[in-house]
Amino acid sequence: MTTAPHPVTDEVREPGPAGQQIADRHVTRAKRGIPWGRILAWAVMVIFLLITIFPFYWMLRTALSSNNALATDPGSLLPVGLNTGGFERVFGMQDVETAIAQGGSGASINFWRYLLNSVAVATTVTIVQTFSCAMAAYAFSRLRWRGRETVFLIFLGSLMVPQIFTLLPNFILIKNLGLVDTLLGIMLPTLFISSFAIFFLRQFFNNVPREVEEAALIDGASKVRVFFTLILPMSSAPLATLALLTYMTAWNEYFWSLMVSYTDQSRVLTVALGVFRAQAPGTGPDWSGLMAATLVAAAPMLILFALFAKKIVNSIGFSGIK
Amino acid sequence: MTTATTSTRSAPPRRRKKDDTKLALLFIAPATVGLLAFLVWPLLTGIYYSFTEYTTLTPPQWVGFENYQAMFADPVFWNSLKVTVLYVLINIGVQTVVALVIAVLMQRLTQSTLLRSLVLAPYLVSNVVAAIVFLWILDTQLGIFNIFLQWIGFDPIAFWASETWVIPTVALVNVWRHMGYTALLLFAGLQAIPGHLYEAARTEGAGEITLFRRITLPLLRPILALVLIMTIIGSFQVFDTISVTTQGGPADASRVLQMYIYQNAFAEYQFGYASALSVALLVILMVVTFTQYWLTNAGKSDLD
Structure with a gap:
């Protein structure tokens, strides 16, 4: 299967002629009376947007509420008993008595540690994996060697293996390497390889004009130099998009980390959230604290997204298979 | 020598260039080590473990097809299969329809990047975050x-x-997280449909419903098929949401196949049996993929 069903970036897709014609048609349509169809369409769209956005608002509203007030006034659309106790519990800024009085479990949760672990894992995986896959993609795109196409097909084929299948054997491998409950153990399986990344970058390297490369080679530059000083800088846009997607995947990963990490030394945010959720005190879950924790866990991705929304949104498409 | 590259071919009187084999091996070395150690090797050992009794404390003992025999006789396995399929049907059914509606509405109404960003927002948070938020909203x-x-x-309603x-609850929570992303994939496919087709049909007096049935749906079919293959494979691997919320309960009502595999391995320490269950999931996924690919002719596009 050479046309892998994976979303592949194409750089900023402008609303082309097709979009323009759709816009024109709306103008002609708007001329005849009240556009009920369009009003209905917008109404449906707004409902979907509300469903999409409401849970985010609800996280914030609950995180800023007092846990005890939540139980008496659960239906208020605004924060009830406005306070920052939820966030204070998450970051361990409350003493045990206050925490329990406010409906927390009183158990210490080392959130800074989990945040740091998540940042360490996601950052290392993103940098090393992107670099390792860029090198491989360059070899598959621009270097001449025997067996190139065959080896590339093997890499492509590995896209077909579902993650679940490699989890158990990989756990045993990591265990035999003595890396259970370490950050390295969490990172290792995805540290060097993402067949998708190789496939994706190869497409871009293929499109870098060959003349540029030839000119540098004639000037006496080596292929290694061409890779670092020409190919990588010229592909900075797709590299950045890929890095963002990789960071997001690593940050949100749960199943594998759950298998490998047991104690605070390797616990990442997603796993910590699960533990935090399971530590419900006898009075019922600490919803205010839980929502504060989920917001803290989601915030870095939402901020990254706010900064690069245009790039990410426009990168979603299927250009790779056309 | 395999010089099957495109643009060297356009310059016919080329010098014989030197072979880069050594450099290429150096460049693919890290990725290849990763591929062999963490994808190829586990694929082989995973199949091997499925034929063994393995508790991780003692070395694996070859038991032939015993795990598979136990699996076929295990009512919890059949139940988990049933639960998983039910989940996939609801999840994919609702998600595909909702995503298609959002995509068509976006195509018709606006090109706004802001709107598309908002639609994508749930996809940015982890399954764990989505699960906990809905645990609260649906309390x-x-x-x-x-x-x-x-x-x-x-x-x-006691949803959980x-x-x-x-x-249905777990399926819909995951629809919430993935519908925007799926909609944007379909939206990208819709952008490729030439606007003049709609224009021509409209001058013939076709209404919106006819336009959708006669132009949008047939021309979107190849993209829709690929999106379906991707989302169904993802859907079969549901785990995070259930692990955080119900752990498979009440009773076995949400014990999907992945949850059962995880519990066999990490609660019962039956790695051999868990591996056999994984092989079953792998086989199911392969059958689903090939059937769908064959049924829908996913590679072909009506626009070509």
Whole structure:
């Protein structure tokens, strides 16, 4: 299967002629009376947007509420008993008595540690994996060697293996390497390889004009130099998009980390959230604290997204298979 | 020598260039080590473990097909299969329809990047975050959705604790997280449909429904097929949401195949049996992929 069903970036897709014609048609349509169809369409769209956005608002509203007030006034659309106790519990800024009085479990949760672990894992995986896959993609795109196409097909084929299948054997491998409950153990399986990344970058390297490369080679530059000083800088846009997607995947990963990490030394945010959720005190879950924790866990991705929304949104498409 | 590159071919009188084999091996070395150690090797050992009794404390003991025989006789396995398929049907059914509606609405209404960003927002948070938020929103006593239900005159529903509701609930929570992303994939496909087709049909007097049925749907079919293959494979691997919320309960009502595999390996330490279950999931996924690929001719596009 050479046309892998994976979303592949194409750089900023402008609303082309097709979009323009759709816009024109709306103008002609708007001329005849009240556009009920369009009003209905917008109404449906707004409902979907509300469903999409409401849970985010609800996280914030609950995180800023007092846990005890939540139980008496659960239906208020605004924060009830406005306070920052939820966030204070998450970051361990409350003493045990206050925490329990406010409906927390009183158990210490080392959130800074989990945040740091998540940042360490996601950052290392993103940098090393992107670099390792860029090198491989360059070899598959621009270097001449025997067996190139065959080896590339093997890499492509590995896209077909579902993650679940490699989890158990990989756990045993990591265990035999003595890396259970370490950050390295969490990172290792995805540290060097993402067949998708190789496939994706190869497409871009293929499109870098060959003349540029030839000119540098004639000037006496080596292929290694061409890779670092020409190919990588010229592909900075797709590299950045890929890095963002990789960071997001690593940050949100749960199943594998759950298998490998047991104690605070390797616990990442997603796993910590699960533990935090399971530590419900006898009075019922600490919803205010839980929502504060989920917001803290989601915030870095939402901020990254706010900064690069245009790039990410426009990168979603299927250009790779056309 | 394999010089099957495109643009060297366009310059016919080329010098014989030197072979880069050594450099290429250096460049693919890290990725190849990763591929062999963490994808190829586990694929082989995973199949091997499925034929063994393995508790990780002692070395694996070859037992032939015993794990598979046990699996076929295991009612919990068949139940988990049933639950997983039910989950996939609801999840994919609702998600595909909703995503298609959002994509068509976006195509018709606006090219706004802001709107597309908002639609994508749930995809950025982890499954774990989505699960905990909906655990709260759908809480039987205090959840805002149940308060809303009571306000409009219904009884509150124990979404997470009822055997009937738990799988639809998990499926819909995951629809919430993935519908925007799926919609944007479909939207990208819609952008490729030439606008003049709609224009021509409209001058013939075709209405919106006809346009959708006669132009949008047939021309979107190849993209839709690929999106379906991707999302179904993802859907079969549901785990995070259930692990955080119900752990498979109430009773076995949400014990999907992945949950059962995880519990066999990490609660029962039956790695051999868990591996056999994984092989079953792998086989199911392969059958699903090939059937779909064959049924829909996913590679072909009506626009070509």
